[in-house]
Amino acid sequence: MTPRSSAALLLLALAATPAIAGNAPAIDSDWILSKLAHAGPTRTAFVEVRSSALLKNPLRVSGEYRHPDADTLVREVRAPYQETTTIHDGKASIQRGSSTRTFALSRAPQLATLQTSFGALLRGDRQQLQSAFALDTKGVREKWTMVLTPKDAALAKQVQDITLFGRGSELRCIETRMGKGGEVQRTLLASAAASAGNATSDAALQAICHGEAAR
Numbered sequence: 001m002t003p004r005s006s007a008a009l010l011l012l013a014l015a016a017t018p019a020i021a022g023n024a025p026a027i028d029s030d031w032i033l034s035k036l037a038h039a040g041p042t043r044t045a046f047v048e049v050r051s052s053a054l055l056k057n058p059l060r061v062s063g064e065y066r067h068p069d070a071d072t073l074v075r076e077v078r079a080p081y082q083e084t085t086t087i088h089d090g091k092a093s094i095q096r097g098s099s100t101r102t103f104a105l106s107r108a109p110q111l112a113t114l115q116t117s118f119g120a121l122l123r124g125d126r127q128q129l130q131s132a133f134a135l136d137t138k139g140v141r142e143k144w145t146m147v148l149t150p151k152d153a154a155l156a157k158q159v160q161d162i163t164l165f166g167r168g169s170e171l172r173c174i175e176t177r178m179g180k181g182g183e184v185q186r187t188l189l190a191s192a193a194a195s196a197g198n199a200t201s202d203a204a205l206q207a208i209c210h211g212e213a214a215r
Contacts, residue, residue, distance in 0.1 A: 029126055029137045032146050035169035037124030042067045047193040049205055050185050058200045062193070113155055117148075133162075141168055143211055165209055173209035 043066045050059045066074040077083040083096045093102040113132050120128035129135065132155075133148040146164045150156040157179045165173040172192040176185045186205055188196050195208050206212075 027137065027139065027141050027144055029135045029146060031141075032137060032144060032164075032166065033121065033124040033126050033129070035166075036121055036171060044190050045193045046187055046189050047196045048185065048187040049200060049202075050183075053181075053183075058202070060200050065189075113150075113152060143167055165211065167211060172211070175209065 043064055045064050046062065048061045050061075061077055061080070063076045063078040066076070068074065072086065072088040074087075075085045081096070083094065086093045086095075087105070090105050091102055092105060093100055117129055117132040120126075126135075129148075132152065133150055136147040136149070138145050144166050146166075148162045148164070150159055150161070160177040160179050160182060162177070163175045164171060165175070170190060172189055174187045174189070176187075177183070178185070186202075186209055188205065188209060192208050196205065199205055199208070
């Protein structure tokens with residue numbers, strides 16, 4: 001499992017909750033983290049599109065993320081293939097058909113950092129999150145972003161930054177910008193995933209992700 005897929009898995013286990021209405025006061029990282037924190041089981045649909053110079057067309061993957069308990073994260077891909085990745089007890093298990101492979105996250109220190117940090121997201125623990133990432137929060141409650149920039153040099157070579165896009169208490173989209181080449185993996189969640197339809201173009205998905213009108 002790569003830092004790219006693990007970043008998505010660990011972040012996307014955050015389930016979306018209904019957006020709030022009302023005025024638009026400015027927000028900070030504590031407010032966002034309080035909305036992303038979940039104590040019980042959660043699940044959310046996702047649509048993920050990867051663009052790369054190595055791919056003739058963008059790869060679109062859809063399925064569901066689950067956080068059945070405080071120590072377990074599950075990513076179930078349903079189309080265009082079937083695959084289930086489970087992170088639990090410091091290990092990652094990837095099942096495709098009748099084949100399952102398991103490895104310890106300790107084999108990759110960067111993945112261990114991601115696991116610890118995104119566990120902090122699930123708990124709303126800003127202090128622990130800031131031990132690994134610099135946080136930059138912008139916007140108002142109806143439209144906000146939080147950029148996580150790795151402090152660890154080794155992790156920064158793999159992941160330049162991770163941007164969360166939200167509306168009220170709903171996490172709608174995550175953009176992971178990879179270190180080498182700066183390729184972006186964009187994952188839409190909940191209502192944003194439902195709005196994606198069959199779209200695969202970068203412009204259309206970016207507009208949905210950012211909460212903008214399609215260009």
